[in-house]
Amino acid sequence: MKLYDYVLSGNCYKIRLLLDFLELSHEKRAVDFFPGREHKSDEFLQINPLGQIPVLEDDGAYIRDAQAILVYLASRYDPTATWWPVNDPSELGRVAQWLAFADSITSTASAARLHDVLGYDLDVAQARAGAHRLFRILDDHLANQELQGFNWIAGSNPTVADIACFPYVALAGDGGIELFYYPAIQRWIRRFVNLPRFKLMPGINIFD
């Protein structure tokens, strides 16, 4: 199994997290996303015509899109079926719903980070405002979950929904987005970083 990886990418970090959580042996192929833009090279476009990372190569097939890779890995390699809870349709529905939400976080919070860290030319005020709108929704949701005794986005166990939402929320400070106003998100981040086999990525501020 091979992960096309960029060390500063939150979307690649999602896959690294799940590979570690599931203790799956794999190799990494470092992609020069910045400054080399290797993901837009002809060679890489053969692997993913969208020109995006991460890509996972497994059993001769290429899987693209961070959320799709999470679903694939959890479905295939998690014998407990908790990360992608196929045996509980209502929980599965909630997980899928928050996977879509994670994509919106990428297009806002991650965009602000690309602007601030790597100098991408985009409307950073709009990106930050969009991120704050989503974080308010996530913070309310996590607070409600806590009131019902649930520590995680979709229920009592961490799922791929938590992994999909975690990186660009936890890295928001890199893009000038303060998490100060989101106490339930801060508590959720603390729980997340204490998961077994969790590995930190630079830019993540642990609130303690």
Added chain:
Amino acid sequence: MTLDTFTRSQWYAIGRLPDFDGAEAKPVRLLSQDLTVSDKAGVLSVNDADGRSLLTQIRYGHLWTTLSDTPRPLYDMPEFDEPDRRLVTAGGVGVRCSGLRCVENFLDMAHFPFVHTDILGVEEHPSVESYDVSMDAEKDEIWATKCKFFQPMASAAASGGQITEYKYRVPHPYSTILYKTCPIRDNVWDLVGLFIQPVEEDECIVHSFILVFDDENTDTGLLHFQQNIFLQDRMILENQVPRKLPLDPRWELPTRADASSIAYRRWLKANELQWGVALFNEAA
């Protein structure tokens, strides 16, 4: 704050050469001024907002420019001409603090175990042994030598923990270079350095490079190692208050471990550097 002579008279790296391929008046910000870079048939030119053409030179994998008509010469790094070395340029990373703060952080070994945990330091070995700091009066630059630190993974080529010996060099208010023991060759130094582009007094873009002997890692592997380390620094840098560099001794008390930082601040003061410096009376 107006631009002081020392700051104004320097050359500044504003990007890697490939960053300007086919550029047509590509905007670049330097020292609170809007500049543009253009690529005409492979020749790069830099203009200021009034259309004045600025001096340029291409060195160390980057395009350099200056606001001065009579700049101080750019410092020499003869290692760039040595065969077999590999140069990896890591691209510009934006940081919301004075570039002077980035230089000072780079010189500080005390943060290794806590910021670069299990890579450049381990929490069990936090102490910084004393080292020598000297001024090269002829070249007007600072050297910190005989720096030693236990590092579990000193570079991408390292296969285990080692006592790494370091030398630090500050030849320019916004540049600093680290010379570190090469893990795979005797009696040579690997170089890691920062060319900082001061954007505003409290904002900068850090262009970094590594120039190493390494038979094992791909260029992209080296790049990832370097960028990972720098992003760890970036978060610390952005949390420093104030964002400009305090030079007033009433403000921050350096300790012995900060000998290179003391020398750096003293050197900036001796050269009457003001741009990017926090004033004590602004503190309240």
